[in-house]
Amino acid sequence: MVYGYAGKILHIDLTTGKIEVETPNEDFYRKWLGGNGFIIKYLYDEVKKGIDPLSPEAVSVFASGPLSGTLAHGAGRTHFGAKSPQTGLLADSSAGGGFAAMLKYAGYDAVVIKGKAASPVMIVINNDKVEIREAERFWGLKTIETQHRIKKELTHEYKVACIGPAGEKLVPMTSIITDTRVAGRSGNGAVWGSKNLKAIAIYGDKDVKVADMGKVKALYGEFAQKAKETLGGLSKYGTTGLPASINAFGGMGTRNMQEETFEHVDKIGGEILNTEHLIRHRSCFSCCIHCAKDFKVNKWDNVSEGPEYETQYSFGSMPAIGDVDYVIEADRLSDEYGLDTISAGVTASMIMELMERGLLTEKDTGGRTFKFGNGEDLLELVRIIAERRGEFGDLICKGTRAIAEKLGGDAYKYAFHVKGLEPAGHSPRAQKTMSVGYATSPRGGSHHDARPIEYGLPPEKRKTTEGRALNAFNTQNWTCLGDSLVVCHFAEKIYGTSVAQAHSDWINAVTGWNTTLDEIKLIAERIYTMERLFTIRESGKARTGDTIPWRALNEPIPSGASKGMYTPQKELDTMLDEYYDLRGWDRKGVPTKATLKRLGLEEYS
Amino acid sequence: MKHIVFDEKKCAGCNLCELFCSSKWYDAFNPKKSRIRIKTEDYVAPKYNVCLQCDDAPCVEACPTDALIIDQDLERVVLIEDKCIGCRLCVRACPYDGIYWHKDYKLPIKCNLCEGEPECVKICPKNALSVGD
Numbered sequence: 123m124v125y126g127y128a129g130k131i132l133h134i135d136l137t138t139g140k141i142e143v144e145t146p147n148e149d150f151y152r153k154w155l156g157g158n159g160f161i162i163k164y165l166y167d168e169v170k171k172g173i174d175p176l177s178p179e180a181v182s183v184f185a186s187g188p189l190s191g192t193l194a195h196g197a198g199r200t201h202f203g204a205k206s207p208q209t210g211l212l213a214d215s216s217a218g219g220g221f222a223a224m225l226k227y228a229g230y231d232a233v234v235i236k237g238k239a240a241s242p243v244m245i246v247i248n249n250d251k252v253e254i255r256e257a258e259r260f261w262g263l264k265t266i267e268t269q270h271r272i273k274k275e276l277t278h279e280y281k282v283a284c285i286g287p288a289g290e291k292l293v294p295m296t297s298i299i300t301d302t303r304v305a306g307r308s309g310n311g312a313v314w315g316s317k318n319l320k321a322i323a324i325y326g327d328k329d330v331k332v333a334d335m336g337k338v339k340a341l342y343g344e345f346a347q348k349a350k351e352t353l354g355g356l357s358k359y360g361t362t363g364l365p366a367s368i369n370a371f372g373g374m375g376t377r378n379m380q381e382e383t384f385e386h387v388d389k390i391g392g393e394i395l396n397t398e399h400l401i402r403h404r405s406c407f408s409c410c411i412h413c414a415k416d417f418k419v420n421k422w423d424n425v426s427e428g429p430e431y432e433t434q435y436s437f438g439s440m441p442a443i444g445d446v447d448y449v450i451e452a453d454r455l456s457d458e459y460g461l462d463t464i465s466a467g468v469t470a471s472m473i474m475e476l477m478e479r480g481l482l483t484e485k486d487t488g489g490r491t492f493k494f495g496n497g498e499d500l501l502e503l504v505r506i507i508a509e510r511r512g513e514f515g516d517l518i519c520k521g522t523r524a525i526a527e528k529l530g531g532d533a534y535k536y537a538f539h540v541k542g543l544e545p546a547g548h549s550p551r552a553q554k555t556m557s558v559g560y561a562t563s564p565r566g567g568s569h570h571d572a573r574p575i576e577y578g579l580p581p582e583k584r585k586t587t588e589g590r591a592l593n594a595f596n597t598q599n600w601t602c603l604g605d606s607l608v609v610c611h612f613a614e615k616i617y618g619t620s621v622a623q624a625h626s627d628w629i630n631a632v633t634g635w636n637t638t639l640d641e642i643k644l645i646a647e648r649i650y651t652m653e654r655l656f657t658i659r660e661s662g663k664a665r666t667g668d669t670i671p672w673r674a675l676n677e678p679i680p681s682g683a684s685k686g687m688y689t690p691q692k693e694l695d696t697m698l699d700e701y702y703d704l705r706g707w708d709r710k711g712v713p714t715k716a717t718l719k720r721l722g723l724e725e726y727s
Numbered sequence: 728m729k730h731i732v733f734d735e736k737k738c739a740g741c742n743l744c745e746l747f748c749s750s751k752w753y754d755a756f757n758p759k760k761s762r763i764r765i766k767t768e769d770y771v772a773p774k775y776n777v778c779l780q781c782d783d784a785p786c787v788e789a790c791p792t793d794a795l796i797i798d799q800d801l802e803r804v805v806l807i808e809d810k811c812i813g814c815r816l817c818v819r820a821c822p823y824d825g826i827y828w829h830k831d832y833k834l835p836i837k838c839n840l841c842e843g844e845p846e847c848v849k850i851c852p853k854n855a856l857s858v859g860d
Contacts, residue, residue: 192756193746227757266769278766302769327829329755346852402772405741410852412739416770425770
């Protein structure tokens, strides 16, 4: 057995009820590490090309990594993956909390689910005992109540992950929730819904053994000390402090990206949240940073964990909501329904702009007007999307790309998405790293592939394309490795934004391997290139699919500190050429045979 | 008697105390081998369970072999492992759910204040744990 790992992967077929345990060899673990590595390996091998993501043949995987269950930073995080019902590409999203750590304590590294149950079920894992149980009584319940009721039946010692009513209704932009933590992006929730899978509950009391306990504790000690010195802001505010600085930088998407500065930013920012709404700080399992916060919605006396920065953008500046109570409430509703706040907020903002421009009328919306700045309008749009209400709800729950395709005409200009996934709140116009980063992400508009690392640079230094492809390449490799370990990306201020020696040190201390920096860099590239192969196989596109939203390509930022910035096609092309060269993909964006060989992926050439 | 005191207002629910405890005493990361337990629930403050080192300890009374005794020097209830027969009566007797059992061991899992310097108090990132009288 390799230290750190459980050594077993669980395979569950919900159609037949068959449950099998696979015990992969050490080569498998060292080649794919965990998390997204396991996910893309199983997706590529077990999902037939071109299948409907919501069909029984589709596969849903969730995985821990070698560091899960240890002291590593945020090593309770869980990685969920499937073929996305939202983009048709890779759905790969990570949730905080402690679900994957519990999976490891139960004796498994990952779970691969296929098939479809005849009626609603939940999977109950109690160490070696794995059962598929009837769960009709939980169907229709929101996420927090679902977890409470399951724990009441099974004991509170269980960790539960579940979907909400939106996932049951197969809304493509749906999440999986565990505790109050969310794997939000690209529709993993709907995949569970399509399988009649309401929840998974896990209890484990087994050991996670590490090769060198002394070294693991020393690494933790160094990390905790540095966290204290450098991440105080995250501990105090979480990411809610970011709107003020990102707004001053001129890159906070506002009114569906018509602008990138928001005049009411102070009303939705970290100060007001932390002085007037904060109830308590929360931590993920085994994390000393505790960046999560429970906030109170003062208007209605509700509580929500979050919002965090991305939601202050998607439910705040994008729909121009200047009353933070509505931002918290929209976040709470989304968590309860099991909805991705980023896609929901950006889609709601698009609806508001389309109505403003007359491209969408009350005839299309069932008689209602939706306006920028109106909190009630935002909440109503969240409910319409989550409940898939009527013809209008059925359309807009599919997101901005689907809306543009349905409406035709100029609507595409106002659809802010990459490969069908709405980008997070890190502007591709204000940061060219994010232009090339979003364009080449296997997930689309994900801020957890390339990272926004140009904050702090003045606009004149951000106008160049020089070095941006390299930024994207390095940060993508680093997030990719983080997602396979599986650890939290918020360690970036400590370990930097490239794959670092510290990552190799952690892996070696836990597993007993002797990985080098070069080896783990290669693992990151391998997983990322495998994700690329999946993107090409499922979309039939390589370079032609690597693009960014119309506004980012054509419309300069009209005002603020990043005024005038955008990324015309010529610049994107320059960066793409450099990027493909760095990856060893040809200029059409396809991995070359030599690259596949270098990465140990010959069998996929 | 001295015991671990918990401040629910400070605890963020990271469970690192459990990982440090189980790794110190059982050389593995396993919250179910921790002598201190933190229970986190959505939207409410975390709760804790640990041996409170009672002056008038029901576990001491329940132990049929005098394996649990009051240690006056370190002001704690301590387990004399050689005397323990693994009957678990102490686990049942504890009114605070502060003593645990794990199938891997023949002895109860009970806080002994780490011989005077509790590991969990040392490492708690939020200073939510302390030693009190």
